Amino acid sequence: xxxxxxxxxxxxxxxxxxxxxxxxxxxxxxxxxxxxxxxxxxxxxxxxxxxxxxxxxxxxxxxxxxxxxxxxxxxxxxxxxxxxxxxxxxxxxxxxxxxxxxxxxxxxxxxxxxxxxxxxxxxxxxxxxxxxxxxxxxxxxxxxxxxxxxxxxxxxxxxxxxxxxxxxxxxxxxxxxxxxxxxxxxxxxxxxxxxxxxxxxxxxxxxxxxxxxxxxxxxxxxxxxxxxxxxxxxxxxxxxxxxxxxxxxxxxxxxxxxxxxxxxxxxxxxxxxxxxxxxxxxxxxxxxxxxxxxxxxxxxxxxxxxxxxxxxxxxxxxxxxxxxxxxxxxxxxxxxxxxxxxxxxxxxxxxxxxxxxxxxxxxxxxxxxxxxxxxxxxxxxxxxxxxxxxxxxxxxxxxxxxxxxxxxxxxxxxxxxxxxx
Numbered sequence: 573x574x575x576x577x578x579x580x581x582x583x584x585x586x587x588x589x590x591x592x593x594x595x596x597x598x599x600x601x602x603x604x605x606x607x608x609x610x611x612x613x614x615x616x617x618x619x620x621x622x623x624x625x626x627x628x629x630x631x632x633x634x635x636x637x638x639x640x641x642x643x644x645x646x647x648x649x650x651x652x653x654x655x656x657x658x659x660x661x662x663x664x665x666x667x668x669x670x671x672x673x674x675x676x677x678x679x680x681x682x683x684x685x686x687x688x689x690x691x692x693x694x695x696x697x698x699x700x701x702x703x704x705x706x707x708x709x710x711x712x713x714x715x716x717x718x719x720x721x722x723x724x725x726x727x728x729x730x731x732x733x734x735x736x737x738x739x740x741x742x743x744x745x746x747x748x749x750x751x752x753x754x755x756x757x758x759x760x761x762x763x764x765x766x767x768x769x770x771x772x773x774x775x776x777x778x779x780x781x782x783x784x785x786x787x788x789x790x791x792x793x794x795x796x797x798x799x800x801x802x803x804x805x806x807x808x809x810x811x812x813x814x815x816x817x818x819x820x821x822x823x824x825x826x827x828x829x830x831x832x833x834x835x836x837x838x839x840x841x842x843x844x845x846x847x848x849x850x851x852x853x854x855x856x857x858x859x860x861x862x863x864x865x866x867x868x869x870x871x872x873x874x875x876x877x878x879x880x881x882x883x884x885x886x887x888x889x890x891x892x893x894x895x896x897x898x899x900x901x902x903x904x905x906x907x908x909x910x911x912x913x914x915x916x917x918x919x920x921x922x923x924x925x926x927x928x929x930x931x932x933x934x935x936x937x938x939x940x941x942x943x944x945x946x947x948x949x950x951x952x953x954x955x956x957x958x959x960x961x962x963x964x965x966x967x968x969x970x971x972x973x974x975x976x977x978x979x980x981x982x983x984x985x986x987x988x989x990x991x992x993x
Contacts, residue, residue, distance in 0.1 A: 577627070577724060578724070580635070581634060582722075583635075583637045584614065584719045585637075586717050588611045589715050590608070590697040590700070592712045593698065605698040605701070605702045606648055607648070607698040607712050609700065610695045611642045611644075612693055613638060613641045614656045614657060614691045617688065618659050618679070618685070618686050619661070619685050620660075621663075622682050624777050625904075626780065627725050628771045628779040636659060638654060638718060639654035639657070641653055654691055656691070663681065664907060665727050668724040669916050674914050676915070678908070690719050691719075692719075695714045729781045730809075733780060733781070734783050735747060736785050736833055737815035738824075741816060742855060745882040750770065750772045751771055768783065768784045769784075770782055780895065780899055782813075782895075810904070811898055812849045813849075813852055814830060817854055818853045820859075827871050848898055851877045853877065853878070854882055856880065856887075857886070876894065923937045923938050923939060924936065933971060933991075944984065978991065
C-alpha cells in the first residue's frame with residue numbers, strides 16, 4: 573500500500589456584473605432603471621465515483637476552472653448562470669488545504685458530493701436599487717469572484733493487480749512499461765527485494781494500481797526467503813497477472829514454472845487459487861520457434877492467455893485493456909482513511925473585526941472585502957448604499973461602542989475615511 577498524492581488548483585466562476593440601463597419612456601425619470609442582474613458563477617463540485625480508482629488523471633491536468641456567469645442585460649434580463657464543473661474522484665479520497673494541510677473533506681462513500689469551490693454571486697442590476705427617494709440609480713453591483721483554492725488530493729492505494737512469477741521472467745520490466753513505477757531492472761535473479769507499485773492509466777478516468785510481487789520461489793509458503801511478506805501482498809490484490817518466460821533461453825519450462833508458483837499460492841492460502849487470473853507469455857521476441865507458445869496455450873486453454881514482449885512492447889496495449897476489463901467485473905473493497913484529522917473551519921461571509929492601532933480604527937473581514945469590491949466610490953448613490961450596509965450590519969454601532977470620535981480616521985478594507993455622524 574502507498575499514498576497517491578496530487579496537487580491541483582481550482583477556480584470557480586466569477587458572477588456576472590449587474591447592468592446599468594434605463595427605459596426610454598416619457599414621464600419616467602431618466603427613462604426608469606431597467607438593468608438586470610448578472611448570473612452566478614459556476615461552482616466546482618467533487619463526486620466520488622467507483623469507476624475512478626486512482627489520482628492518475630490529476631497528474632496530467634492540474635488547473636480546473638468553472639464557467640463565469642453572464643452579465644445582466646437591459647430590460648431587467650438576468651445573465652445566464654455559469655455551468656458547474658463536475659470532477660470525479662475515487663472513493664477514499666482525502667481533500668486537504670495545500671497551505672495548512674488541514675482536511676477539507678473525506679470521501680468515504682459512493683456518489684458522495686461536495687462543493688469544493690463556490691461560484692461567485694451575480695451582481696444586482698440598477699433596477700434593484702430603485703427606491704422612492706432614489707428613482708434613477710446610476711450604479712450596479714459587479715459580480716463577486718469565485719472561490720480559488722490550491723488543494724492536495726490523497727488516496728490510499730492497495731494494488732488491484734499483482735504481477736506474479738518466478739524471478740527474472742520480466743515482471744519489473746512489465747511494471748515499468750505499464751505504469752509510472754521505476755523498479756530496479758537487471759538480468760539476474762532477485763532483482764526486486766520489495767514490492768513495487770505503480771499506477772497504470774488506460775485512458776481518462778480509467779486506471780488501476782499494479783504491483784510487482786517479488787520473491788515467489790519454491791518454499792515461499794513455508795517462509796523461504798521473504799515468502800510470507802510477499803504472499804501477504806498477493807492476498808490484497810483483486811486480479812493476478814501470471815508472467816511466464818516462454819523463450820526457453822534459460823532452460824526454463826513455462827508450464828513447470830507456473831505449477832511451482834500456483835502450488836505456493838495454494839499452500840499459503842487456499843482462497844488464492846480462486847482469484848481471477850491472466851496468463852502472460854513474455855519474451856516472445858526471443859523465440860526460435862512457436863512450439864513453446866503452442867504447448868502453453870494448450871495447457872492454459874481454460875484461462876485468458878496473452879502473448880507479449882516487454883522489450884518490444886508488443887501486446888502491451890491489449891494487456892492494459894484486458895486487465896481493466898477484468899477488474900471491472902470484480903467487486904471492490906475500499907480502504908478509506910479512518911484516522912482523526914483537523915478539519916478546515918468554514919469562514920462566515922458576514923464576519924468582520926474592528927481593532928485600533930496608533931489611533932486609527934481598522935475594519936476588516938470577508939464582509940468588508942465584499943462590500944468594498946462591489947462599491948463604486950465615485951458614484952453618490954453607490955456610496956450611500958455602502959454606508960447603509962455598514963449601518964445595517966452593525967459596523968457603525970460597534971465603532972461607536974469602541975470609542976470612535978468625530979473626525980477620527982477609519983480604514984475600511986483598503987479605503988480610508990474620516991468618521992462623521
